[in-house]
Amino acid sequence: MAQSVIRTVVARYKSAKSNGHQWSEVHFQLPEYDLVWNRDYSLNQDLFSVNTLSGRLKFKFEKKAMKRYFNGTWKFGTAKLVHKFNKWFLHIPMTKKFEELEPQNVNHVVGIDLGVNFLATTYDTHGKTNFFSGKQIKQKRGHYQALRKQLAKKQTASARSRIKAIGSRENRYVTDVNHQITKALVEHYPRGTCFVLEDLTGVRKATERVCVSHRYVTVSWAFHQFREMLTYKAAMKGQLVIVVNPAYTSQTCPKCAHRAKENRHKKTHTFCCKNCAYTSNDDRIGAMNLHDKGMKTLCGGTILA
Numbered sequence: 001m002a003q004s005v006i007r008t009v010v011a012r013y014k015s016a017k018s019n020g021h022q023w024s025e026v027h028f029q030l031p032e033y034d035l036v037w038n039r040d041y042s043l044n045q046d047l048f049s050v051n052t053l054s055g056r057l058k059f060k061f062e063k064k065a066m067k068r069y070f071n072g073t074w075k076f077g078t079a080k081l082v083h084k085f086n087k088w089f090l091h092i093p094m095t096k097k098f099e100e101l102e103p104q105n106v107n108h109v110v111g112i113d114l115g116v117n118f119l120a121t122t123y124d125t126h127g128k129t130n131f132f133s134g135k136q137i138k139q140k141r142g143h144y145q146a147l148r149k150q151l152a153k154k155q156t157a158s159a160r161s162r163i164k165a166i167g168s169r170e171n172r173y174v175t176d177v178n179h180q181i182t183k184a185l186v187e188h189y190p191r192g193t194c195f196v197l198e199d200l201t202g203v204r205k206a207t208e209r210v211c212v213s214h215r216y217v218t219v220s221w222a223f224h225q226f227r228e229m230l231t232y233k234a235a236m237k238g239q240l241v242i243v244v245n246p247a248y249t250s251q252t253c254p255k256c257a258h259r260a261k262e263n264r265h266k267k268t269h270t271f272c273c274k275n276c277a278y279t280s281n282d283d284r285i286g287a288m289n290l291h292d293k294g295m296k297t298l299c300g301g302t303i304l305a
């Protein structure tokens, strides 16, 4: 049990670092306990059995939503026991092997451009574009910002703790939106689809200078989360996610390949090629170029994801 505490604290610092957060002391407000499957806990259709300092205890649990995980195909991982709202919750990571889609079996490619105005813009092999609006998330962000400003003026302890609460509510909201969009994407496109995302590792520092109101772009964890969610959801549906180098995807003309900064007008969100005059929405251009890069990557046989 003592070892589990050390591991948990170390893991928390590690994830803060890998998420690019500034160093700050980690606090645990709620008691939690990591349980290793078959050593500290086990679970069958009827009972949850757990190792405690006073021996092994067995409990009944709420199992309605759990039923489908007992069919033998799911593996239970190290679980976290959490006390919240006067109840005990067990968070169990579950894994299941799915047959992976091989790159040579891809029959449909979808480029996905992630941004502020349209959270996700897609361009697929049939030349079809889809926009997943980010308007709502922008409004919500503005609302939370105003609330934070108001509270900051008060400078009381309760105001400070409310600011913190708003932060985590906002994060939960982004997580929820990511869930919705990734779910819509894997449901919209058929089995055999390969989604192409831009590889954002290493560009975080460059985007940090973007103004605060465009936080969704700068907070790279939201993108990482999107990529992770899409990857596992796609795998479950016989689809694939690859990442490509995003260099010049917003400045290059997808029709004539002419590359110039001036092709793109950030303010009006339009793209107009200085060479062939091809004009379109700039997010759509990003998705088109990602689609093309994805096609080339698949044909060249180098998969980065």
Ligand SMILES: [Zn+2]
Pocket: 253, 254, 255, 256, 257, 258, 273, 274, 275, 276, 277, 278
């Ligand atoms: Zn052009």
